[in-house]
Amino acid sequence: MTHKLLMLPGDHVGPEIIAEADKLLRCLMADFGLDAELEYAHLGGCAVDAEGEPFPASTQRLAEESDALLLGAVGGPQWDGLERDRRPETGLLSIRSALGLFANLRPAMLFPELVDASSLRPDAVSGLDILIVRELTGGIYFGQPRGIRTREDGVREAFNTLVYGTDEIERIGRAAFEAAARRNGSLCSVDKANVLESSELWREVMESLAPAYPDVRLSHMYVDNAAMQLVRDPRQFDVLVTGNLFGDILSDCAAMLTGSIGMLPSASLDDRGRGLYEPVHGSAPDISGKGIANPLATLLSVAMMLRHSLDEGALADHVERAVGRVLADGHRTADLVSPGAEAIGTAAMGDAVVNAL
Amino acid sequence: MTHKLLMLPGDHVGPEIIAEADKLLRCLMADFGLDAELEYAHLGGCAVDAEGEPFPASTQRLAEESDALLLGAVGGPQWDGLERDRRPETGLLSIRSALGLFANLRPAMLFPELVDASSLRPDAVSGLDILIVRELTGGIYFGQPRGIRTREDGVREAFNTLVYGTDEIERIGRAAFEAAARRNGSLCSVDKANVLESSELWREVMESLAPAYPDVRLSHMYVDNAAMQLVRDPRQFDVLVTGNLFGDILSDCAAMLTGSIGMLPSASLDDRGRGLYEPVHGSAPDISGKGIANPLATLLSVAMMLRHSLDEGALADHVERAVGRVLADGHRTADLVSPGAEAIGTAAMGDAVVNAL
């Protein structure tokens, strides 16, 4: 059966890195038997410009018909002044919610060739390979009521609601236990149960799931301590599971520990294998249009897509090995290059990976 | 006028480190003209054990009569099973709220002698000296409504409210602008304004304050990016200001960057100079009773107390220099010692500082 893939280039460097993913996918289709067809649609700022809203109905229709989506990145200063509901970020939040993409998988791993790019000492970080499982369609990002109002005493106040039902906690918990079972069998759930009732319920539900996964050791950590432990000794973790907001903060912290944020892919999955895949780095307005963005996080996102949505684990391994080989051969984009060494551009890096296949 | 100081030893290593602060204060009273009297009271787990609640009325009365408070640390596993309203942490939250201690100052600085204790590369962290100003009596820690309820469809859900009024944002904003004006004149406000209305108002109020502080450069950063930037290049910051929950996470992250969390003091101030001072490390149940806890964060908290509540800036400098000298002389407690070198205990470290005065 032909896999239907939807490409969402998005803004700034988005189209530049998606062009390399297109190249890779067409190579996999031509030479490695991948049966897929590619469609394109707008999301984010480009969608606002072209169709007046960041997640147009036409994009939603194509998204719902597709088996997997690949996103470049959304956002940029030219859209920062817009109303909240027309901002590029709102498009991203809307597509996550509309497609029910509740399980956000964010691996943070250090590529051995890039250990010098980390601000951490090599002895604290080498070999790092952790996975953050972030709840992506609930919590304070979507909770009602929310808004800005004037109190009786005339003072304006703004409010948001952090809310989780046991059903939401259970399904992200299961996704995390399953991921931990496939890895080293250790799962740390991060919350703030000493202060928040929502975290109290989170912890209770995680505990209730544990007996069904006897091979996984479950532990709990407060979010402030987790931020410390990530800096002190990140390798103590295997899989971390947490809510939407804590996951946003901790996954970016963990990504930066590796020093190679231009290398890290992510997946956002629903409960039936559909997923949206994207690099964790953003749209990088400062370097867009120069042809120097690092496409490897996007190519590794293609690998995650092959594995999680297309049931093509062998091809995924193949892509990941090709990326490893390209690094081992010394190819580096500007973000990875050591002072003095020479950098190649986006397209040359994409070509190198295709050749290494 | 005699300063009234209230000592709150708290739990586990709390009493051990407070004993050294007592020693230091009595030396300042005997030999350096400090005019103060010390009272003692219970807070946290010890208060639950002695009086049935973590913040007893007797402690509140003494707290309200005092000019400044020094806290060891609260909490420990033996109280973890209690109901939320009898937990040691609840005592801490209650005293912050009852005394209106809205401005939490958390310096994160690297002592040159301890650069090897950081998990960051020396070139990323040496000379680090930043200040996190955290709002401490509002936000999601105290917002109503909150609780656990059963939805109409029978599913249990838990909820918390993140709420800030312009009055609360203004007063923490002023405290932060003033701190930045006394330092390098650079203030970064951290929020999640691309997702949360409460952050939108936060950003708007911070902007509205800026014209009154022409010598301070105000910038804004999303909290996920701030967590990344703290790891990547913490010295880009001078003063950071943020809400209660983000401040909890980021200040612990920043503290750990220094690698010397046993060295870091903090202050929680009201709007008239009263403050509660405490080390940022916790009650460390694993090492309590052994006489090996590092008292330096507590002694540096005494220095902050002298400066911020007692108007004794010269004495504060004196204490800080004494701590610096003790480190330069090579004295180390177990948490700071390099492998092979010899560690001294809590009391010996306290004596060393008093002698260095």
Ligand SMILES: CC(C)[C@H](C(=O)O)[C@@H](O)C(=O)O
């Ligand atoms: C752009 C923003 C809304 C988004 C989020 O906070 O989820 C981003 O930071 C991310 O982590 O994907």
Ligand SMILES: CC(C)[C@H](C(=O)O)[C@@H](O)C(=O)O
């Ligand atoms: C103990 C806990 C309630 C407290 C907080 O979250 O404020 C602590 O982490 C702190 O930062 O002082």
